Structures are given as structure tokens and as C-alpha cells.
Amino acid sequence: MPSQEGGSTLDYVAHIDMDAFFASVEQASNPQLKGKAIIVTGRGLRHSVVTTASYEAKKKGVRSGMSGYEASKFCPDAIFVEVDAKKYEYVSREIMKLLYSVSPKILVASIDEAYIDLSHFENLKEALFHLKNLKLKLMREYGLTASIGIASNPMLAKIGSDFKKPNGFVVICQGSEREFLKHVNIKDIPGVGPHTLIKLSSYGYKKAIDLIEADDFFLYSNFGNALLGLKKALLTNSFSRTEFFKKSFPKSIGHSMTLSRDIDDGELINRVACFLGARVIYRMRRKGFEAEGVSLFLKYSDFRVVRTSRKLNFPLSDTQRMNQVLYWLIEELWDGEPVRALGVSCNRLKPSSSLSKQLNLLDTKKDLVPISLKIEEAFGKYSLFPASILAISGL
Amino acid sequence: MRFSIERGEILSRLESVASAVAQKTVKPVLSGVLFKATTEGKIELLATDLETAIKAVTTPVHIDGEGAFVVEAKVILEVIRNLPSGEIIFELQDNNLIVRVEKSKFVLPTISPDQFPEIEPTHGGIEIETSVTVLELMIDRVIFCAAKDEFMRNLNGIYWELQGGYLRLVAADGFRLALAEEKIESDVEDRFLLTLKSMKDLQSSIKTALSDDLRIIYDGAKVGFYFDGIEMIARVVDAEFPDYRKVLPKAFKTRVVANTTVLSDAIRRASIAARLGSESVKIELKGESIKLIAKSPEHGESTEELDVKKEGDDILIAFNPRFLADSIKKIDTEEVELNFVDSNSPLQMNPVDVEGYLYIIMPIRLI
Numbered sequence: 001m002p003s004q005e006g007g008s009t010l011d012y013v014a015h016i017d018m019d020a021f022f023a024s025v026e027q028a029s030n031p032q033l034k035g036k037a038i039i040v041t042g043r044g045l046r047h048s049v050v051t052t053a054s055y056e057a058k059k060k061g062v063r064s065g066m067s068g069y070e071a072s073k074f075c076p077d078a079i080f081v082e083v084d085a086k087k088y089e090y091v092s093r094e095i096m097k098l099l100y101s102v103s104p105k106i107l108v109a110s111i112d113e114a115y116i117d118l119s120h121f122e123n124l125k126e127a128l129f130h131l132k133n134l135k136l137k138l139m140r141e142y143g144l145t146a147s148i149g150i151a152s153n154p155m156l157a158k159i160g161s162d163f164k165k166p167n168g169f170v171v172i173c174q175g176s177e178r179e180f181l182k183h184v185n186i187k188d189i190p191g192v193g194p195h196t197l198i199k200l201s202s203y204g205y206k207k208a209i210d211l212i213e214a215d216d217f218f219l220y221s222n223f224g225n226a227l228l229g230l231k232k233a234l235l236t237n238s239f240s241r242t243e244f245f246k247k248s249f250p251k252s253i254g255h256s257m258t259l260s261r262d263i264d265d266g267e268l269i270n271r272v273a274c275f276l277g278a279r280v281i282y283r284m285r286r287k288g289f290e291a292e293g294v295s296l297f298l299k300y301s302d303f304r305v306v307r308t309s310r311k312l313n314f315p316l317s318d319t320q321r322m323n324q325v326l327y328w329l330i331e332e333l334w335d336g337e338p339v340r341a342l343g344v345s346c347n348r349l350k351p352s353s354s355l356s357k358q359l360n361l362l363d364t365k366k367d368l369v370p371i372s373l374k375i376e377e378a379f380g381k382y383s384l385f386p387a388s389i390l391a392i393s394g395l
Numbered sequence: 396m397r398f399s400i401e402r403g404e405i406l407s408r409l410e411s412v413a414s415a416v417a418q419k420t421v422k423p424v425l426s427g428v429l430f431k432a433t434t435e436g437k438i439e440l441l442a443t444d445l446e447t448a449i450k451a452v453t454t455p456v457h458i459d460g461e462g463a464f465v466v467e468a469k470v471i472l473e474v475i476r477n478l479p480s481g482e483i484i485f486e487l488q489d490n491n492l493i494v495r496v497e498k499s500k501f502v503l504p505t506i507s508p509d510q511f512p513e514i515e516p517t518h519g520g521i522e523i524e525t526s527v528t529v530l531e532l533m534i535d536r537v538i539f540c541a542a543k544d545e546f547m548r549n550l551n552g553i554y555w556e557l558q559g560g561y562l563r564l565v566a567a568d569g570f571r572l573a574l575a576e577e578k579i580e581s582d583v584e585d586r587f588l589l590t591l592k593s594m595k596d597l598q599s600s601i602k603t604a605l606s607d608d609l610r611i612i613y614d615g616a617k618v619g620f621y622f623d624g625i626e627m628i629a630r631v632v633d634a635e636f637p638d639y640r641k642v643l644p645k646a647f648k649t650r651v652v653a654n655t656t657v658l659s660d661a662i663r664r665a666s667i668a669a670r671l672g673s674e675s676v677k678i679e680l681k682g683e684s685i686k687l688i689a690k691s692p693e694h695g696e697s698t699e700e701l702d703v704k705k706e707g708d709d710i711l712i713a714f715n716p717r718f719l720a721d722s723i724k725k726i727d728t729e730e731v732e733l734n735f736v737d738s739n740s741p742l743q744m745n746p747v748d749v750e751g752y753l754y755i756i757m758p759i760r761l762i
Contacts, residue, residue, distance in 0.1 A: 313543040314570075328546030353674040357760035358715060360569050361741060362550075362637045 011174065011237050012124060014116040014131055014150045015157035018095070019166035021112035021144075022052035025091050026081050028143035037078040041068045048258045049341070051083055055166055067303075086381075088112075091142060098137060102130045105245040113161075115154050117245055124150075128171065135169065152177070152237035154244060155230075159184055159208075177235060181208035191230055196223060208234065249289070254345025255279040259392045262301040262338035269298075269339055270330055272389050276344040277322040282376065284346055285369050290315040290353065291346030294322070296329040299341040308333045309347070317352060318367055396432055396462030396487040398455040402480045402496070408440055408451040409472055411603040411625050414596040416468040417444035424510040427465040430485070431508070432458060441514065442468060447593040448514040449600055450626045456482055463508040466492050474501050514628060520614030521583045525562060526607045527622055533564050533575040534598050536725050536752045540573035541566040541591045549634040552590040555618075557583050565639050571718050572639060573725075575752040587613055588636050593629035600627060642755060644743055647734040649680060649707035652747060655731040658685075659723045661699035665689045666716035668697035675759045676716040680735070681709050689716070712738040713759040719744075722754035 018024065022040040027033045037057035042048035050071050053062040061074040072078060092111045099106045105117035121127040131148055138144050147168035149160020156177060160170040163184070172180045187197050189208055199222070205211060211219075211231055219227045233239075255276045263269060273296065284291060294316065295309035308329055316322060326344065372384055409428065417425040429441040436458050441450045464487050471494075475483065478496045486493040487505070494501040534553070542550035547569070556563040563576040597620060601609075604623040612619040613631075620627040665676045669689035679686040680703075687699040712735065723731060728746035735742055738761055745753035 310544075310546070314568075325544075325546050328548075357675075358570055359739060359757040359760060361572060361642050361755065361757045362567065362569050 010121045012118040015161040016148045017161040018112035019145045023054035039078045155233040184208035252345045252347040253284050256343025258341040262340050264338040273326045274323045278319045289349040290317040292348035294325045295345045297343045301338040301340045396460045398458040399482045399484045400455045408453045411600045412440045412442040412449040412451050413468045414599040415442040415447045415449040428468045429465050429511045431463040432461045447596045448628045465506040517612045517614040517619040522612045523581045527604045527609045536575040537564045537566040537573035542568035553594045554636040556586045570757050572755040588632040649735040651733040652704040662719045669716045675713045677713045718756045
């Protein structure tokens with residue numbers, strides 16, 4: 001264990017990203033799946049969407065977000081495995097615990113990626129030794145591989161971890177950042193969206209270094225502040241560690257569901273949305289948040305996706321109001337065509353204030369969320385849902 | 396078509412109809428005002444967002460020819476506001492509106508009036524008479540309690556009730572309720588709900604009225620407001636306002652009378668610490684004093700103590716300070732009365748010795 005005392009000497013940070021996490025966990029937990037093309041989908045297998053594909057399936061062109069049907073065209077012999085969120089959450093928690101053996105400061109970015117502060121190490125060599133050891137432990141104890149990027153700022157570290165996937169280990173030494181960015185495609189910079197990418201390539205910008213060398217005024221006048229911020233984040237080595245590794249709020253909490261058959265019954269759509277809405281509320285309440293915004297998306301049977309969101313005037317934390325909001329959003333958004341999938345999310349999150357204890361004048365029904373949470377704790381997630389959605393949700 | 400009007404006259408008429416113009420619309424014609432020359436030699440101005448329509452009639456100094464045009468409300472308002480006072484000449488030439496005063500000249504594009512929706516007037520129905528001043532005050536006393544979120548359709552507006560010789564306006568957002576009533580010379584009984592947007596339109600339109608007479612007609616689907624040459628038609632909301640009488644407390648256990656300004660100032664100060672912290676203010680009533688306590692783990696604590704007249708039990712209760720502040724602002728008597736039941740029941744705030752309006756506010760659970 002490296003010393004945690006002493007002044008911060010090393011200006012480096014690491015980003016660790018588990019390789020094809022869900023698929024790898026499945027392969028690790030079932031030896032028969034090892035070395036085979038496997039596709040982890042939501043409930044409903046082929047009717048659902050690909051959440052993760054193993055590298056064997058990725059090689060054949062399967063990508064996350066594809067429909068199961070589409071994926072089976074690319075990779076007809078792929079084995080479909082239904083997503084097992086509990087298992088992944090468990091493994092993820094175990095992995096994150098392991099990270100604390102490397103550093104006291106960890107920022108968990110998602111279920112399968114995290115940033116690791118390296119400032120407490122004496123020198124880079126020592127840090128790299130511990131990180132390599134971490135990779136060995138992950139392999140030995142869980143049979144999983146991870147890609148790690150090490151750089152002077154989080155943005156570069158993240159690009160580094162993605163640079164040589166799977167099982168990558170990329171170190172970007174201070175002073176060699178510009179050289180490294182010559183090899184990075186602009187599309188691999190986090191935060192560059194498809195529209196920006198098209199615009200950038202129309203100006204002949206292909207590599208990350210082109211962005212670094214671009215004139216600030218040109219970037220500002222064509223893209224506003226966004227790219228200037230990215231450019232700064234790529235080159236900085238003076239980011240605030242305390243600020244960065246501070247526990248941050250999630251930006252949004254959401255749930256979505258691909259239905260086992262397409263539905264065009266408005267009442268049923270409302271019920272599924274309210275079920276998802278309740279799930280979002282439960283999760284939000286467990287984490288101690290309330291929301292000032294709600295979003296809804298619908299995916300039609302022709303794969304067209306429409307979405308809408310609303311800012312609320314009073315923080316939301318109960319299912320009754322969530323249902324009201326959802327009825328309204330569906331009325332506004334749904335064009336009557338059959339729906340294949342839908343999702344609900346809460347955004348503009350903030351820690352629950354005492355306003356969540358605000359009593360209602362007109363609706364004197366008891367707040368059922370605490371009881372529902374207890375039932376879920378005892379009987380597991382999804383132990384409560386309206387019977388009417390049983391046939392279409394695959395629950 | 397050519398006419399001229401005094402700047403002051405056309406500006407006040409335009410301002411009173413412009414509030415009905417649609418804010419966000421896919422139909423460009425709805426962001427405009429329709430100008431129409433009538434056969435009596437007058438000019439009619441009309442704006443609508445399909446929920447509310449406002450029409451004003453004005454008499455031009457000169458008028459030649461007939462016709463109609465629609466012009467973007469924002470643009471024409473800004474042009475006229477910035478013109479010098481005097482007679483403004485309007486002339487329609489090849490789908491363009493020429494606006495001229497002395498040496499200033501604007502050429503504004505117009506939209507075809509054929510696209511402008513037909514506004515249906517009210518058909519028969521009940522009719523009451525009241526005054527602009529009275530209605531303006533009543534709306535002001537309740538409108539801030541209406542739910543601002545459109546998805547709460549039955550609360551996103553003001554509920555009108557005509558009953559027992561009274562006109563009552565009620566607004567509620569689920570956490571608080573405001574009620575204002577006024578005696579009227581009519582024994583008709585009816586009720587309807589109008590959207591918050593219509594009520595805001597009425598509020599801003601009524602402000603420009605120079606005479607006080609006001610006639611209200613309700614035909615079962617629409618409500619017409621007629622005042623000072625202005626006609627506003629609002630569609631009623633097809634949703635049921637909750638039975639507000641059920642939530643009005645029947646009896647109280649504690650009655651407090653305080654100086655309105657002193658209590659209002661104390662609430663305002665307490666809400667500073669509350670805003671930064673728990674967003675609630677605790678009220679502790681003990682003996683003849685009231686204590687307002689707001690705490691924030693990061694920004695400290697504030698307490699305000701003031702002497703009051705109290706009858707009944709001691710009580711500890713918490714509120715969203717914004718709700719208290721919003722309501723006490725509308726109390727226009729020197730003293731305010733606070734009536735409590737217990738810490739989980741609504742508070743009733745009302746003026747002392749004056750009938751006609753009251754506020755009901757739900758507390759925040761203490762634990």
C-alpha cells in the first residue's frame with residue numbers, strides 16, 4: 001500500500017474502464033461462454049436492445065444499442081444472454097473496493113469505469129507498478145480485463161483507456177501529450193457529438209491535435225464555448241483534484257424498457273410509463289434526491305425516437321405527481337403509432353430538501369414510496385408492478 | 396386601405412390585445428394582430444392564441460377604404476412605442492403595411508388575414524356585472540396560488556364560482572389555496588375554470604381600462620369579459636377543480652394576531668437562512684410570542700421573535716417560507732390573523748376584521 005501521507009507529488013490520474021463489462025462478467029461466471037460471441041440484451045432477448053457484446057461479437061460488427069434482431073444478422077451464431085443487473089452491480093462494487101487498495105481517492109463514473117487519483121505516489125514508476133498489479137488482481141480474482149489510461153488530466157486518461165482496448169495500458173507522460181494527440185481521432189474525444197464531428201471534418205479536422213492547434217477565435221466563432229473548454233481540458237495539468245474527486249451528484253436518473261411486443265393502446269403506454277416513473281422515484285429517493293425536471297422518450301416500431309422534457313416549478317419526489325407529469329408528457333409526445341420502447345428520467349437533481357415533506361392540501365393519500373421501498377428491500381427489485389403490464393414487459 | 400390614428404389611442408388598444416398573442420406557436424398568424432376596418436368606419440384589433448381572444452375597437456381620425464391585414468404583434472408594438480406622439484398614418488400597399496409619422500416611415504410585411512381564425516362570440520348564457528377595480532384586486536389576491544405547471548390541468552388556472560349572491564375566485568396548487576369573494580347584484584349560480592394564461596391575459600388587458608364597468612358572460616363553454624370597448628373571450632378548461640370547501644378548516648385551536656408589516660419582515664429575513672438550508676421555517680408559538688427559526692448546516696441559523704396576541708394552545712409547526720411570504724404580501728390590513736389547528740393541518744391566514752379573502756397553507760412535516 002503506498003503512503004497516503006506526505007505532500008502530493010505526482011501530477012497524474014488514471015482512468016480504468018472494464019472491457020465489455022456485462023459480457024465479460026457473463027463469460028467469467030459461465031465457462032461455457034468463454035471465447036464465444038455473446039450478446040447481453042435487456043429482457044426479451046432478441047426483441048430487446050444490445051447492452052454489451054463480447055469482443056468476439058464486436059469483431060463481427062455488433063454494437064451496443066443495436067436491436068437484438070439486427071445484431072443476430074451480423075452475428076448469427078451469437079449466444080444471447082439476458083441482462084442480470086444484480087450480478088453486474090455486485091461485481092462492480094467488488095471492483096471499486098479493489099480500487100481503494102491503489103488510491104484513497106476514487107471517482108466512480110459508471111458501473112464499469114472510474115478515475116483513480118495518483119497524486120499520493122512518490123513517482124510514476126511506483127504508480128504504474130500498483131496499477132499493473134490491479135490488472136493482475138482483476139484477472140486472477142474475477143477473470144476480467146480492464147483498460148487503463150494514465151495521464152496528467154482526467155480527460156486524457158479517459159482517452160488513454162479507450163486507446164488500446166481491450167486489456168490496454170496506456171501511459172501519456174507529461175510533455176508527450178501533443179505527440180499522443182496526433183494519433184487520437186477527434187471522434188474519440190469525449191464530448192464531441194456527431195453534429196460537431198461532421199462540422200469539424202468539413203473543416204478538415206480529423207485528429208485531436210488539429211483541435212489543439214486550431215485558432216481559439218475560429219473555434220469560438222464556429223462552435224461557441226464547448227470546444228474551447230474541451231481543448232483546455234485536454235491540455236491542462238492543473239485541474240482541481242479536491243473538486244474532481246469530490247462526491248458529485250448524478251445528473252439524471254432514468255429507467256427504460258423495451259416491450260415484448262409493440263403497443264398502441266394509450267392506457268397501456270401510460271401504465272408502463274408510470275411503472276418506469278415509479279422505479280425512477282424509488283431509485284431517486286433511495287439516493288436522497290429530488291428532481292426539478294422530467295424527460296420521456298418513446299421509440300416507435302419503425303425505430304423513430306422522440307423525446308420531450310419539462311422543467312417543474314416544484315421539486316418532484318412522489319409517484320402521484322410523477323404520474324401526472326407523465327400523462328401530460330405522453331399526451332404531448334405520442335402520435336398514436338405503436339410503441340416499441342419507452343424511457344422516463346428525472347433530471348435537475350438536488351439533495352432532498354425538507355420540501356419533500358411538504359404536506360398536500362388536496363391529495364391526502366399517504367406517501368407510499370417508503371413502504372414500496374421496504375417491500376423492494378425484502379422481496380427484491382421489480383417485486384411491485386401493475387398486473388396490467390405483466391404481459392408486455394417480460395417481468 | 397388607409398387610416399390615421401393618434402399614437403396614444405392606438406398604443407393603448409394594441410397593448411390591451413397583444414397579451415392574447417400566442418407565445419410559442421407553429422402558426423405564424425397567431426403571433427400577429429389582425430387589423431380590420433369595419434363598415435362603421437372603425438378599426439377592430441384582434442389577437443388570439445386559440446384559448447383566449449381579445450378584441451378592441453378604436454376610432455380613427457380618418458379612414459379610406461375597407462380591408463384587413465395581420466401584422467406581427469411584437470414588431471408593430473415596438474414601432475409604435477418608439478414613434479413620436481401625433482397622428483400615425485397606416486397604409487396597406489401590396490401586402491406591406493406602411494407606418495408613417497412626420498418623417499419616419501416603416502414598411503412592415505403582413506400576413507394574409509384569411510388565415511386568421513374566426514373568433515366565436517359568447518352565445519347567451521348567464522351575465523353578471525361588476526367593476527374593473529374589484530375584479531383586478533380579486534385576481535391579484537389569488538392568482539399567485541395557481542399551479543404553474545401545465546400538467547396540473549385542473550389547478551393551472553382560477554376557479555370561478557357564482558353562488559348565493561357572491562362571486563368567488565379560488566386558486567390552489569396543491570400546497571396552498573387562495574380565495575377571494577365579492578358581493579354581486581345577481582343570484583345566478585354557476586362555476587367554471589379558466590386557465591392561468593387567460594387570467595394573466597385578462598390581468599394585463601384590464602390594466603389598460605379607462606372606465607370601470609365590467610360585464611361577464613358565461614355560455615357554458617366560453618367566458619366573455621366586456622370592458623372599456625374591449626372584448627375578451629376565454630375558453631373554459633375541461634377539467635374539474637377540486638372541492639375546495641373540503642379543505643377549508645372548520646375549527647381552530649390557536650388564533651394569533653400580529654402586525655402585518657412586522658411579521659412580513661420577519662418572514663422575509665427568516666427565509667434567507669431557510670433558502671440556503673432546509674428550505675423550511677419553524678414557527679414556535681409559546682405564550683404571547685411567536686418565534687421563527689430557520690436553520691442551515693452550512694450557513695447558520697436565524698431566529699426572529701415577536702410579540703403577538705394569542706388565544707389557544709401553544710404550537711410548533713413548519714412551513715415553506717415562500718408560501719408564507721407570498722400570502723402575507725397580499726394582506727392589506729394593519730394586522731394579520733393566523734389560525735392553526737395542529738402541526739400537520741393547514742394554516743389559515745386572513746386580514747383582521749375584513750371579509751373577502753383568505754389563504755390556506757399546508758405545513759411541512761416536522762419529522
